[in-house]
Amino acid sequence: xxxxxxxxxxxxxxxxxxxxxxxxxxxxxxxxxxxxxxxxxxxxxxxxxxxxxxxxxxxxxxxxxxxxxxxxxxxxxxxxxxxxxxxxxxxxxxxxxxxxxxxxxxxxxxxxxxxxxxxxxxxxxxxxxxxxxxxxxxxxxxxxxxxxxxxxxxxxxxxxxxxxxxxxxxxxxxxxxxxxxxxxxxxxxxxxxxxxxxxxxxxxxxxxxxxxxxxxxxxxxxxxxxxxxxxxxxxxxxxxxxxxxxxxxxxxxxxxxxxxxxxxxxxxxxxxxxxxxxxxxxxxxxxxxxxxxxxxxx
Amino acid sequence: xxxxxxxxxxxxxxxxxxxxxxxxxxxxxxxxxxxxxxxxxxxxxxxxxxxxxxxxxxxxxxxxxxxxxxxxxxxxxxxxxxxxxxxxxxxxxxxxxxxxxxxxxxxxxxxxxxxxxxxxxxxxxxxxxxxxxxxxxxxxxxxxxxxxxxxxxxxxxxxxxxxxxxxxxxxxxxxxxxxxxxxxxxxxxxxxxxxxxxxxxxxxxxxxxxxxxxxxxxxxxxxxxxxxxxxxxxxxxxxxxxxxxxxxxxxxxxxxxxxxxxxxxxxxxxxxxxxxxxxxxxxxxxxxxxxxxxxxxxxxxxxxxxxxxxxxxx
Numbered sequence: 001x002x003x004x005x006x007x008x009x010x011x012x013x014x015x016x017x018x019x020x021x022x023x024x025x026x027x028x029x030x031x032x033x034x035x036x037x038x039x040x041x042x043x044x045x046x047x048x049x050x051x052x053x054x055x056x057x058x059x060x061x062x063x064x065x066x067x068x069x070x071x072x073x074x075x076x077x078x079x080x081x082x083x084x085x086x087x088x089x090x091x092x093x094x095x096x097x098x099x100x101x102x103x104x105x106x107x108x109x110x111x112x113x114x115x116x117x118x119x120x121x122x123x124x125x126x127x128x129x130x131x132x133x134x135x136x137x138x139x140x141x142x143x144x145x146x147x148x149x150x151x152x153x154x155x156x157x158x159x160x161x162x163x164x165x166x167x168x169x170x171x172x173x174x175x176x177x178x179x180x181x182x183x184x185x186x187x188x189x190x191x192x193x194x195x196x197x198x199x200x201x202x203x204x205x206x207x208x209x210x211x212x213x214x215x216x217x218x219x220x221x222x223x224x225x226x227x228x229x230x231x232x233x234x235x236x237x238x239x240x241x242x243x244x245x246x247x248x249x250x251x252x253x254x255x256x257x258x259x260x261x262x263x264x265x266x267x268x269x270x271x272x273x274x275x276x277x278x279x280x281x282x283x284x285x286x287x288x289x290x291x292x293x294x295x296x297x298x
Numbered sequence: 299x300x301x302x303x304x305x306x307x308x309x310x311x312x313x314x315x316x317x318x319x320x321x322x323x324x325x326x327x328x329x330x331x332x333x334x335x336x337x338x339x340x341x342x343x344x345x346x347x348x349x350x351x352x353x354x355x356x357x358x359x360x361x362x363x364x365x366x367x368x369x370x371x372x373x374x375x376x377x378x379x380x381x382x383x384x385x386x387x388x389x390x391x392x393x394x395x396x397x398x399x400x401x402x403x404x405x406x407x408x409x410x411x412x413x414x415x416x417x418x419x420x421x422x423x424x425x426x427x428x429x430x431x432x433x434x435x436x437x438x439x440x441x442x443x444x445x446x447x448x449x450x451x452x453x454x455x456x457x458x459x460x461x462x463x464x465x466x467x468x469x470x471x472x473x474x475x476x477x478x479x480x481x482x483x484x485x486x487x488x489x490x491x492x493x494x495x496x497x498x499x500x501x502x503x504x505x506x507x508x509x510x511x512x513x514x515x516x517x518x519x520x521x522x523x524x525x526x527x528x529x530x531x532x533x534x535x536x537x538x539x540x541x542x543x544x545x546x547x548x549x550x551x552x553x554x555x556x557x558x559x560x561x562x563x564x565x566x567x568x569x570x571x572x573x574x575x576x577x578x579x580x581x582x583x584x585x586x587x588x589x590x591x592x593x594x595x596x597x598x599x600x601x602x603x604x605x606x607x608x609x610x611x612x
Contacts, residue, residue, distance in 0.1 A: 121503070123501055135498075146499070
């Protein structure tokens with residue numbers, strides 16, 4: 001708890017082993033991930049991000065940095081714009097014709113909204129897992145193979161599929177029924193299939209939009225374990241309603257809150273506080289954060 | 299108070315009786331009126347269904363009674379004749395209808411599905427021209443078929459395309475007639491694919507075309523096919539536009555798609571037999587109706603089966 005960031009610097013490479021250990025010893029997993037190696041390399045640098053839907057402001061002046069191989073959580077009440085902000089990071093907001101993003105979003109130093117940037121290329125590097133499991137109406141195999149196929153990835157497709165399913169802890173459950181329709185799986189399995197599908201194209205960052213909100217606690221636990229394992233290879237940004245989940249899985253937490261104008265006609269989201277998860281939950285700087293994480297408001 | 303003079307047990311009994319009466323009133327008396335009303339409306343609705351069915355049943359019954367004597371497999375193989383009525387058949391008309399259907403499908407599937415994909419997946423609905431297209435499409439589906447016949451005559455048989463009175467011109471005219479049906483059905487089928495599938499595909503780095511081609515279209519194909527079959531069965535039954543674009547000749551030979559010698563179609567042939575005064579021809583027309591109804595019922599049943607079999611439940 002009292003470690004300063006510099007002491008973690010020297011532990012590069014140890015993170016993987018610790019994450020694997022954490023997965024094996026489920027019950028004694030530490031509440032906070034503060035004792036793990038925290039990278040200082042920035043993946044995203046957001047400066048004064050505003051998102052509008054038509055004339056309506058959805059999120060206002062968000063500035064925050066997201067670090068490599070960390071799990072960054074975004075928490076806050078409904079309507080605070082955390083999903084909207086997440087969808088800025090892989091330009092999924094482009095799909096909504098009326099959406100407009102202002103400000104600067106740097107990804108490894110490159111402006112995501114630069115004139116020469118192709119959103120399709122952005123989404124190859126920055127994958128996304130959605131709130132409701134959305135497998136394609138195809139076989140389990142074809143669900144995983146779809147991404148590598150359309151991206152024209154080299155290598156043996158069977159191997160790519162097996163690797164992705166193993167890394168999403170799904171292989172043993174589905175290896176005998178790869179050709180059956182993905183709709184026959186349970187909700188939790190479907191969501192892990194969506195994670196496998198995302199891993200298969202080997203992105204750099206994975207965005208998760210409330211990935212467990214439609215799942216039971218056991219499935220949720222499996223996906224949280226998976227996230228701890230996945231952050232060895234990927235940077236993860238997760239939006240969640242569940243504060244305990246943010247506390248369990250994330251290294252850093254951003255707390256967003258809804259702002260109302262004087263007439264209460266329009267509402268938008270603002271970043272209240274962004275810090276290491278442990279600090280947000282134990283010693284937040286803002287009283288609004290404290291009220292929210294302690295359950296006084298929400 | 300009066301109530302205080304009643305012994306406690308008596309009061310209790312009264313209260314229970316009162317409560318019971320209230321409950322009984324709520325459960326029993328009131329609904330009796332409702333039940334009556336319910337049955338009345340259910341009966342009226344059933345009557346509406348029966349009236350609708352009665353028309354169809356009367357048609358089938360009449361065609362069967364009148365046409366049964368003339369119905370034989372020779373109908374399918376023999377050409378029409380005005381002299382030898384007992385051996386007259388529908389062969390050129392059946393072949394003509396078959397060719398028309400093939401032509402309609404060749405024309406209507408790529409254009410109709412393409413238009414449906416554009417309108418659902420690519421068109422920006424905030425732009426006025428796209429809204430105008432949508433509005434016109436709805437109106438187009440309601441335009442009487444004879445108008446398409448005039449259009450076919452003016453633009454396809456004569457005018458810019460100048461194809462002459464050939465079967466292909468008839469097929470294009472019928473295709474234009476049913477194109478709005480295919481586009482509307484195709485749009486419904488594409489819209490039924492949830493946006494989460496598109497998002498899932500796009501989030502993997504697939505392009506919009508890859509998403510449409512490999513995710514949206516395969517999921518929409520059963521619905522699109524159903525729409526195409528229903529559109530084709532409508533085209534099969536159309537007579538009025540064909541009369542204007544050349545299917546009027548009394549043909550005794552097998553039609554060719556691009557031959558100017560003329561062609562016929564099943565409903566046109568039925569119409570020609572039915573307008574003759576001799577009873578034998580009327581029987582022949584009725585037999586033709588049996589054939590056509592049979593084909594239509596088979597096609598529509600296949601469409602329904604297809605929809606139920608492959609309909610994706612999301």
